[in-house]
Amino acid sequence: MALSIEIRHGYVYLIEARTGKMSVGIQKTHYFEYPDDWVSESGIVNVEGFASLLMQHLKEQNMRDKKAYFCINNNAVIYRELNIPKVEEKKVHLLVKTEMMSALNLTPDYIMDYIYLNDVEIEGNVQSRVLGVAMQIKAIESLLEVAKLCKLDVQGIDSATNSIIKMMEENPLLENTNQLIVADIGNGHLRLYLFENGIYALSRNNKIISYKEVTPEEVTNSIVDNINKMIQFSYTRKSGSDSKKIVITGIDEELEAVQKFVSENLLVDCEVLGKPHYVTDHKFENRYTNAVGALLRK
Structure with a gap:
C-alpha cells in the first residue's frame, strides 16, 4: 500500500x-x-x-x-527542454545542471533533475532530448x-x-494521433501538454478564471480559448497536421461541458480521459490523474 x-x-x-x-x-x-x-x-x-x-x-x-x-x-517547479550531447549516464545529471543554471540563470540553491524524452539528430549529430526540472532546495x-x-x-x-508523461505513455491514443493535446483542468489553472508522434513535445501553464469568481459558462469559455490557442500553435510546428485529438482531464464536473464545446466549436476530436487499464478496484475520477501518475514506476 x-x-x-x-x-x-x-x-x-x-x-x-x-x-x-x-x-x-x-x-x-x-x-x-x-x-x-x-x-x-x-x-x-x-x-x-x-x-x-x-x-x-x-x-x-x-x-x-x-x-x-x-x-x-x-x-514551485521549473521546466526546461534541453538537447545535450550523448554522454555516459552518470555524467548526464551534471550536464543538465550546468545547462539549466546557464539557460535560466538559476543559483546553486536549486535542486535539478531530468526526464529523458528521446534522441534527436541535430546537424548530423545524435543528441539526447531531456526535460530539465528544477526546484528550490x-x-x-x-x-x-x-x-x-x-x-x-x-x-x-x-x-x-x-x-502526465507516464500516464500517456500507456495510452493507445499516442500511437494513433500525430498531435495529441492533453488539457489538465484545475481551479484557476490549466496545464496543456502537446505530444507529437507519440513523444512529449512541450507544455504550457495557463492561469484561467477561478470557479469562485464567475459563472461555469465563463470558466468553460476561458478553458476552451486556451485550448484553441494551443491548437493554433500546434499548426506552426514541423509536424503540424489535421490529425489532432484533444484529451481532457482534471475537475470532473467541468469535463463534459468542455468536451462538448471543443467538439462542436473547434471541430477537433475531443474526449475525456478514460480509466487507464492499470487502474483497478475503484471508480476512476479524472481529478486524481496526477496522483495516479505519481504512483507509476518505470
Whole structure:
C-alpha cells in the first residue's frame, strides 16, 4: 500500500492504493482545499498549518499508510527542454545542471533533475532530448518537513509533467494521433501538454478564471480559448497536421461541458480521459490523474 499526495494551487488530492510496477489498485480517494497563501514558488510557507490540515484529513478518511509519494503541480517547479550531447549516464545529471543554471540563470540553491524524452539528430549529430526540472532546495525541505510532522515516509517526489508523461505513455491514443493535446483542468489553472508522434513535445501553464469568481459558462469559455490557442500553435510546428485529438482531464464536473464545446466549436476530436487499464478496484475520477501518475514506476 502507498499514499499519493498531489499538491495543486489551493488543493490537495489524496489516493491510497496498492501498487505494482505498472498497476494502481485504488482503495480510497479524497481531496481538500487549503489557503492559497500557504504555498508559494518557494515551497510550503505555513509548514505547521499545512501539516496539521493534512493529518486531519488523513485521519478523517482513515488513510493510514505511511509510504508517501508526492506530486508537485504548482509554480514551485521549473521546466526546461534541453538537447545535450550523448554522454555516459552518470555524467548526464551534471550536464543538465550546468545547462539549466546557464539557460535560466538559476543559483546553486536549486535542486535539478531530468526526464529523458528521446534522441534527436541535430546537424548530423545524435543528441539526447531531456526535460530539465528544477526546484528550490527550501521548497523540497518544506515538503520533507511536512512529511516528518505527519510521520510519512517519503518514497519519491514527482512533477505533474512527469506524471502526465507516464500516464500517456500507456495510452493507445499516442500511437494513433500525430498531435495529441492533453488539457489538465484545475481551479484557476490549466496545464496543456502537446505530444507529437507519440513523444512529449512541450507544455504550457495557463492561469484561467477561478470557479469562485464567475459563472461555469465563463470558466468553460476561458478553458476552451486556451485550448484553441494551443491548437493554433500546434499548426506552426514541423509536424503540424489535421490529425489532432484533444484529451481532457482534471475537475470532473467541468469535463463534459468542455468536451462538448471543443467538439462542436473547434471541430477537433475531443474526449475525456478514460480509466487507464492499470487502474483497478475503484471508480476512476479524472481529478486524481496526477496522483495516479505519481504512483507509476518505470
